[in-house]
Amino acid sequence: MNIVQSAWVYLNDPLNWTNPGGILDRLGEHLxxxxxxxxxxxxxxxxxxxxxxHSGRGGGLVVLVSDLTLxxxxxxxxxxxxxxxxxxxxxxxxxxxxxxxLPPLLSNAYTGIRQVDPETRDAAKGMGLSGMQLLRRxxxxxxxxxxxxxxxxxxxxxxxxxxxxSYVNGxxxxxxxxxxxxxxxxxxxxxxxxxxxxVAALALAVEGILALVERLITPAPLRPLRRKTDRQTMxxxxx
Amino acid sequence: xxxxxxxxxxxxxxWFSWDYIRTNSSTILDALGEHxxxxxxxxxxxxxxxxxxxxxAYWFRPLSGPILALSxxxxxxxxxxxxxxxxxxxxxxxxxxxxxxxxxxxxxxxVRNTLAGLNQVPSEAKDAATGMGYGxxxxxxxxxxxxxxxxxxxxxxxxxxxxVALVTIGALIGKGGLGNLILGGFQNNxxxxxxTTGTILCVLLALLLDLILIGTGRVLTPWTRRAR
Numbered sequence: 001m002n003i004v005q006s007a008w009v010y011l012n013d014p015l016n017w018t019n020p021g022g023i024l025d026r027l028g029e030h031l032x033x034x035x036x037x038x039x040x041x042x043x044x045x046x047x048x049x050x051x052x053x054h055s056g057r058g059g060g061l062v063v064l065v066s067d068l069t070l071x072x073x074x075x076x077x078x079x080x081x082x083x084x085x086x087x088x089x090x091x092x093x094x095x096x097x098x099x100x101x102l103p104p105l106l107s108n109a110y111t112g113i114r115q116v117d118p119e120t121r122d123a124a125k126g127m128g129l130s131g132m133q134l135l136r137r138x139x140x141x142x143x144x145x146x147x148x149x150x151x152x153x154x155x156x157x158x159x160x161x162x163x164x165x166s167y168v169n170g171x172x173x174x175x176x177x178x179x180x181x182x183x184x185x186x187x188x189x190x191x192x193x194x195x196x197x198x199v200a201a202l203a204l205a206v207e208g209i210l211a212l213v214e215r216l217i218t219p220a221p222l223r224p225l226r227r228k229t230d231r232q233t234m235x236x237x238x239x
Numbered sequence: 240x241x242x243x244x245x246x247x248x249x250x251x252x253x254w255f256s257w258d259y260i261r262t263n264s265s266t267i268l269d270a271l272g273e274h275x276x277x278x279x280x281x282x283x284x285x286x287x288x289x290x291x292x293x294x295x296a297y298w299f300r301p302l303s304g305p306i307l308a309l310s311x312x313x314x315x316x317x318x319x320x321x322x323x324x325x326x327x328x329x330x331x332x333x334x335x336x337x338x339x340x341x342x343x344x345x346x347x348x349x350v351r352n353t354l355a356g357l358n359q360v361p362s363e364a365k366d367a368a369t370g371m372g373y374g375x376x377x378x379x380x381x382x383x384x385x386x387x388x389x390x391x392x393x394x395x396x397x398x399x400x401x402x403v404a405l406v407t408i409g410a411l412i413g414k415g416g417l418g419n420l421i422l423g424g425f426q427n428n429x430x431x432x433x434x435t436t437g438t439i440l441c442v443l444l445a446l447l448l449d450l451i452l453i454g455t456g457r458v459l460t461p462w463t464r465r466a467r
Binding site for chain 2: 003067070071072073074075076079080082083156159160161163164166167168174177178180181184185189192193195196197199200203204207
């Protein structure tokens with residue numbers, strides 16, 4: 001039986017899905033960890049990026065954060081954080097993944113606000129809008145395509161990176177692959193391949209769904225911008 | 240839980256230790272060497288594949304969409320999944336499995352930035368080159384590619400820095416360079432000094448390579464400085 005066949009057999013065994021620690025359990029863990037990490041990333045990065053963009057300062061900080069996180073190996077944070085005050089379990093893993101969600105969120109929020117036409121901003125000021133009103137009624141709505149693109153990039157990246165939590169036994173779908181490698185290719189080649197298919201399918205599904213959401217929430221007049229944002233945002237980080 | 244905690248509190252486990260580095264210098268250097276080799280090989284192969292791909296996309300416009308989309312999909316697939324696809328086929332103990340994964344990741348970064356660089360070549364320069372009698376290849380080698388160098392170098396830098404970080408993922412099959420130190424330290428009674436040493440070297444390596452590439456770029460593209 002070759003590896004593709006045994007992967008098929010693995011995926012077709014209902015017990016592999018419903019057992020404790022089976023595919024459904026792992027999927028649940030994967031989504032919980034990813035959602036928490038993205039949520040933390042949003043809470044930290046979006047207000048900061050929007051504020052930096054609004055005040056027009058801190059462009060250097062945004063670049064620094066994305067450069068730094070690009071250079072730090074995911075495995076390093078995943079192994080270091082459990083040994084700090086965070087302790088073992090899910091919290092250090094979620095924090096580690098949230099760190100890697102920061103750059104796309106931060107840089108897109110910043111760019112989104114900065115790219116608003118200065119003339120639009122002047123017109124709003126001329127109409128008597130205060131700083132907060134300008135932000136809420138003019139800058140934020142115009143930045144939606146960028147914010148959405150940042151969210152999608154961050155979410156897809158986190159879902160992909162959550163697979164690495166298995167290196168420190170942190171759960172998620174990656175665990176299926178890691179335990180397969182632990183058993184060896186000859187014994188569990190099918191399981192490894194099946195795990196790979198599941199992880200890849202999840203990442204692509206999240207990417208597809210969020211691309212659709214992104215299109216839906218972008219106001220119609222801003223849609224032509226979408227293509228440009230796509231190209232600008234993907235340059236941050238790999239999982 | 241509590242027993243384990245007690246046991247570890249007694250043993251000295253500092254975050255950083257010169258003693259560890261002294262006594263394990265050969266292991267550390269081996270890991271560093273493996274890391275540098277994997278990075279260099281991956282980036283070199285990726286360049287050899289990606290730059291021609293970008294040129295193809297530049298020459299034949301209809302192909303640029305599919306080429307970018309394909310490398311985008313490859314980039315979206317999580318690294319661990321790629322490793323799971325490649326390792327059973329190539330052999331789980333070979334560093335080639337890690338290498339293939341690294342190349343596929345670096346591809347997108349180089350293709351996209353090279354293409355962006357090529358697209359930025361001013362049409363006047365292209366017209367002038369054509370007027371001077373350059374053919375397609377002559378123009379590519381003497382005009383288009385040199386003028387696209389800033390874009391190519393940006394792609395090369397991004398690819399190098401992210402590859403340095405990504406090599407560590409190979410630790411799952413024992414071929415992760417400094418990642419072996421990091422993961423090994425975690426599995427070996429949470430040996431902090433080893434984890435930190437691996438991490439610091441990894442970040443320093445990325446920084447050093449980035450600086451070298453920035454320097455090379457400045458030497459190769461003097462006109463970008465004058466233009467400013």
